[in-house]
Amino acid sequence: xxxxxxxxxxxxxxxxxxxxxxxxxxxxxxxxxxxxxxxxxxxxxxxxxxxxxxxxxxxxxxxxxxxxxxxxxxxxxxxxxxxxxxxxxxxxxxxxxxxxxxxxxxxxxxxxxxxxxxxxxxxxxxxxxxxxxxxxxxxxxxxxxxxxxxxxxxxxxxxxxxxxxxxxxxxxxxxxxxxxxxxxxxxxxxxxxxxxxxxxxxxxxxxxxxxxxxxxxxxxxxxxxxxxxxxxxxxxxxxxxxxxxxxxxxxxxxxxxxxxxxxxxxxxxxxxxxxxxxxxxxxxxxxxxxxxxxxxxxxxxxxxxxxxxxxxxxxxxxxxxxxxxxxxxxxxxxxxxxxxxxxxxxxxxxxxxxxxxxxxxxxxxxxxxxxxxxxxxxxxxxxxxxxxxxxxxxxxxxxxxxxxxxxxxxxxxxxxxxxxxxxxxxxxxxxxxxxxxxxxxxxxxxxxxxxxxxxxxxxxxxxxxxxxxxxxxxxxxxxxxxxxxxxxxxxxxxxxxxxxxxxxxxxxxxxxxxxxxxxxxxxxxxxxxxxxxxxxxxxxxxxxxxxxxxxxxxxxxxxxxxxxxxxxxxxxxxxxxxxxxxxxxxxxxxxxxxxxxxxx
Amino acid sequence: xxxxxxxxxxxxxxxxxxxxxxxxxxxxxxxxxxxxxxxxxxxxxxxxxxxxxxxxxxxxxxxxxxxxxxxxxxxxxxxxxxxxxxxxxxxxxxxxxxxxxxxxxxxxxxxxxxxxxxxxxxxxxxxxxxxxxxxxxxxxxxxxxxxxxxxxxxxxxxxxxxxxxxxxxxxxxxxxxxxxxxxxxxxxxxxxxxxxxxxxxxxxxxxxxxxxxxxxxxxxxxxxxxxxxxxxxxxxxxxxxxxxxxxxxxxxxxxxxxxxxxxxxxxxxxxxxxxxxxxxxxxxxxxxxxxxxxxxxxxxxxxxxxxxxxxxxxxxxxxxxxxxxxxxxxxxxxxxxxxxxxxxxxxxxxxxx
Numbered sequence: 032x033x034x035x036x037x038x039x040x041x042x043x044x045x046x047x048x049x050x051x052x053x054x055x056x057x058x059x060x061x062x063x064x065x066x067x068x069x070x071x072x073x074x075x076x077x078x079x080x081x082x083x084x085x086x087x088x089x090x091x092x093x094x095x096x097x098x099x100x101x102x103x104x105x106x107x108x109x110x111x112x113x114x115x116x117x118x119x120x121x122x123x124x125x126x127x128x129x130x131x132x133x134x135x136x137x138x139x140x141x142x143x144x145x146x147x148x149x150x151x152x153x154x155x156x157x158x159x160x161x162x163x164x165x166x167x168x169x170x171x172x173x174x175x176x177x178x179x180x181x182x183x184x185x186x187x188x189x190x191x192x193x194x195x196x197x198x199x200x201x202x203x204x205x206x207x208x209x210x211x212x213x214x215x216x217x218x219x220x221x222x223x224x225x226x227x228x229x230x231x232x233x234x235x236x237x238x239x240x241x242x243x244x245x246x247x248x249x250x251x252x253x254x255x256x257x258x259x260x261x262x263x264x265x266x267x268x269x270x271x272x273x274x275x276x277x278x279x280x281x282x283x284x285x286x287x288x289x290x291x292x293x294x295x296x297x298x299x300x301x302x303x304x305x306x307x308x309x310x311x312x313x314x315x316x317x318x319x320x321x322x323x324x325x326x327x328x329x330x331x332x333x334x335x336x337x338x339x340x341x342x343x344x345x346x347x348x349x350x351x352x353x354x355x356x357x358x359x360x361x362x363x364x365x366x367x368x369x370x371x372x373x374x375x376x377x378x379x380x381x382x383x384x385x386x387x388x389x390x391x392x393x394x395x396x397x398x399x400x401x402x403x404x405x406x407x408x409x410x411x412x413x414x415x416x417x418x419x420x421x422x423x424x425x426x427x428x429x430x431x432x433x434x435x436x437x438x439x440x441x442x443x444x445x446x447x448x449x450x451x452x453x454x455x456x457x458x459x460x461x462x463x464x465x466x467x468x469x470x471x472x473x474x475x476x477x478x479x480x481x482x483x484x485x486x487x488x489x490x491x492x493x494x495x496x497x498x499x500x501x502x503x504x505x506x507x508x509x510x511x512x513x514x515x516x517x518x519x520x521x522x523x524x525x526x527x528x529x530x531x532x533x534x535x536x537x538x539x540x541x542x543x544x545x546x547x548x549x550x551x552x553x554x555x556x557x558x559x560x561x562x563x564x565x566x567x568x569x570x571x572x573x574x575x576x577x578x579x580x581x582x583x584x585x586x587x588x589x590x591x592x593x594x595x596x597x598x599x600x601x602x603x604x605x606x607x608x609x610x611x612x613x614x615x616x617x618x619x620x621x622x623x624x625x626x627x628x629x630x631x
Numbered sequence: 632x633x634x635x636x637x638x639x640x641x642x643x644x645x646x647x648x649x650x651x652x653x654x655x656x657x658x659x660x661x662x663x664x665x666x667x668x669x670x671x672x673x674x675x676x677x678x679x680x681x682x683x684x685x686x687x688x689x690x691x692x693x694x695x696x697x698x699x700x701x702x703x704x705x706x707x708x709x710x711x712x713x714x715x716x717x718x719x720x721x722x723x724x725x726x727x728x729x730x731x732x733x734x735x736x737x738x739x740x741x742x743x744x745x746x747x748x749x750x751x752x753x754x755x756x757x758x759x760x761x762x763x764x765x766x767x768x769x770x771x772x773x774x775x776x777x778x779x780x781x782x783x784x785x786x787x788x789x790x791x792x793x794x795x796x797x798x799x800x801x802x803x804x805x806x807x808x809x810x811x812x813x814x815x816x817x818x819x820x821x822x823x824x825x826x827x828x829x830x831x832x833x834x835x836x837x838x839x840x841x842x843x844x845x846x847x848x849x850x851x852x853x854x855x856x857x858x859x860x861x862x863x864x865x866x867x868x869x870x871x872x873x874x875x876x877x878x879x880x881x882x883x884x885x886x887x888x889x890x891x892x893x894x895x896x897x898x899x900x901x902x903x904x905x906x907x908x909x910x911x912x913x914x915x916x917x918x919x920x921x922x923x924x925x926x927x928x929x930x931x932x933x934x935x936x937x938x939x940x941x942x943x944x945x946x947x948x949x950x951x952x953x954x955x956x957x958x959x960x961x962x963x964x965x966x967x968x969x970x971x972x973x974x975x976x977x978x979x980x981x982x983x984x
Binding site: 062089107122123124127128196197198202204205208211212213260297298299300302303305310313314315348349350351352353354355356357369379380381384387388391392396398399401405406407408409410412413414415416417418419424427430431435436438439441442445446447448450451453454455491492493494496497500503504507511513518519520522524525526527528530531532533534535537540553556557560561570608610611612613614 | 827
């Protein structure tokens with residue numbers, strides 16, 4: 032099939048082998064900072080993502096304090112935040128800044144860069160049998176653009192007028208007019224600049240992932256023998272490469288509107304008593320541009336989590352993933368549909384109802400491949416011999432969350448229900464479960480499963496189990512009751528509900544949710560501690576293949592150097608999921624097909 | 632002081648958990664790692680099945696606790712809203728069944744097929760029949776939901792009946808303005824560039840249609856059992872007219888007028904009885920993030936009988952006269968009462984500038 036590509040790949044490997052012998056006198060800087068080793072870059076993404084996750088999680092704890100205890104004051108908040116929490120109470124401007132930054136950080140910096148960046152970089156070369164990425168240099172740049180984006184976003188937290196506060200969706204005119212909100216002053220420019228850097232990072236990464244997967248597979252690793260993680264990452268990268276540029280264009284047009292007096296998104300505006308000259312723009316145009324990325328973005332988050340969970344579930348059930356081709360096909364269908372559903376975020380913008388009808392149809396169509404995936408996961412568990420490693424538990428949790436959150440998507444995708452539920456706590460519950468929690472569960476599953484490969488040590492599993500159970504139970508306690516608040520029409524992004532006759536009956540519930548969210552946040556700190564402690568002091572990995580796994584990454588030495596395999600890259604003879612075949616517990620991909628082996 | 636104490640306690644708890652975790656690692660080495668692992672495996676399998684059982688009971692309990700508070704049992708307060716409620720119940724029914732079945736299978740399989748020494752995993756890589764089954768069954772259910780949904784969607788978004796009461800709704804940071812077309816049934820033209828001082832909506836008073844238009848803030852009055860149509864604008868940023876009791880909402884976008892219509896079924900007084908809440912009012916919530924006062928952008932709708940509505944309308948002075956008091960006719964006769972029942976011409980609904 033792709034013999035030329037494979038041969039070409041081997042040439043590179045041969046050259047690389049030679050290089051490997053000679054010039055690897057690594058300094059601290061070249062090994063840990065400006066590293067071009069995909070494994071180190073993956074760890075950089077992971078740790079940066081974890082730092083952002085702590086910051087983003089902390090923000091949610093702060094604004095949950097306000098939501099749960101709107102009448103109380105917390106003097107220590109003023110010590111911490113100064114005039115943003117005058118009298119120990121979060122100011123509304125700052126509350127909105129926290130909400131905005133929580134969304135931005137978690138969606139982009141943690142669940143996109145932290146998840147894809149980590150596992151795409153770490154797994155692609157290891158699982159397809161390559162020495163490194165197609166372009167290690169671009170790969171390194173991808174991280175450093177992300178780092179720059181991080182620095183700019185972090186800096187925006189400290190400007191006098193505050194960071195962006197118009198919601199993570201930054202709809203203009205609110206985000207375009209400094210007169211409309213203090214967060215739309217310099218904080219917004221920094222947000223856009225940071226996002227531009229982030230998009231560059233994501234594009235460099237994505238192009239690299241695609242070209243590596245297509246060109247650098249080892250001998251015998253045909254596309255249909257790739258583990259599902261790699262398929263998931265491939266689709267994710269394609270989605271990112273095709274949709275992020277659209278957000279970039281939207282961001283640039285918004286920068287023009289903000290600073291150069293253009294009217295792409297502005298028309299007929301009187302703000303703060305000022306009559307603006309802008310005419311003829313459309314605020315809705317921005318939403319089209321935003322959601323053309325924004326919707327694929329949720330699949331950019333969930334696909335890698337699906338891939339990781341599929342792999343981890345198969346390994347720990349000691350069974351092949353059920354319906355490999357259907358799994359690949361449903362991911363392909365999701366990736367295609369991802370581009371055709373963006374306007375379901377816009378049913379109540381005055382969108383043409385006829386156009387809306389198409390988006391309803393296409394949106395609900397996504398439920399079909401999603402259902403296939405769920406039933407395939409269930410059948411993978413059926414008659415397995417399941418080991419509950421922490422990674423496995425998180426994978427099961429992922430499926431549970433994906434079911435719960437996926438089903439509420441059927442409510443929201445139907446425009447006649449969305450017209451009631453739009454922008455209420457129902458949508459908060461929906462996307463936090465299906466994208467936030469499920470995305471995180473996929474990520475945790477991956478970290479617990481591949482930590483031994485990353486650091487040559489295990490994470491402490493008792494801490495892992497505590498982490499899992501508190502998070503699973505806590506996540507349901509936090510988000511499940513929110514559906515009821517949403518049914519009552521309780522709007523999202525409200526600083527205080529006590530003045531509303533229609534919404535104030537949920538005050539106690541809000542208090543409960545806030546309490547649980549603090550607890551769940553604490554459990555995440557336990558994980559962070561476990562992570563850093565285990566890097567240095569964890570139980571050592573003694574065998575190359577601790578999970579009894581088929582895939583190639585477990586044929587490398589425990590602490591693999593740059594180049595991954597000390598000798599030749601192994602050849603591949605079979606798919607990644609021969610578990611329990613012919614009565615054998617597992618058959619690695621590197622084992623030639625035996626003469627008497629059965630065909631399935 | 633208490634804060635430090637609190638922090639100390641939290642840190643202590645962390646240390647204790649960590650020590651237990653560390654100790655369990657040593658214990659497992661002593662006991663034999665394989666044996667310890669199998670024991671943990673059993674515990675986790677048991678936890679999973681317990682989670683399923685307690686979780687499903689929890690779901691039922693949560694519903695018991697909160698469904699009443701959503702005011703769904705009282706039903707929507709608009710005709711179309713009742714259809715939306717029905718649609719919602721159908722969707723809850725379908726997805727509820729799927730939810731319970733799949734969650735039970737997930738946790739039951741995990742428990743049932745936990746690792747045992749005498750068990751061999753069953754090699755089952757694919758089965759085309761099964762896969763076709765769970766492609767087609769969801770597709771059929773979804774088709775039903777799409778058909779129902781779109782049927783109501785087109786009804787909700789259809790043109791308002793000709794006899795609808797027209798109210799122009801304008802959102803701004805952070806409040807709502809309402810304009811009624813007055814006796815002639817036509818809203819006077821507006822130009823946002825005329826917004827200044829008392830003329831907060833930028834009405835063009837050269838247009839005679841504006842001379843009888845009535846402008847009120849925050850509280851709107853509408854008659855019961857008659858279609859009401861909102862023509863929606865925003866002055867500064869995007870807002871959203873959220874009418875949770877009527878189950879409908881629509882964005883207010885600067886420069887792009889939008890509309891919605893509904894038929895209220897109960898007066899405010901009736902709703903007080905229905906909800907058992909003597910303070911009940913219909914509220915307009917801003918449902919699109921609009922700045923620091925977003926959460927306080929509250930409007931009130933008083934739904935009343937046709938007679939009360941007309942009475943209220945008659946007491947309102949047209950904005951033209953409040954801005955230009957000298958233009959007020961000397962003999963103050965309420966000329967509104969007879970003409971307010973006249974249907975509003977369609978032109979008034981779309982005419983903005």
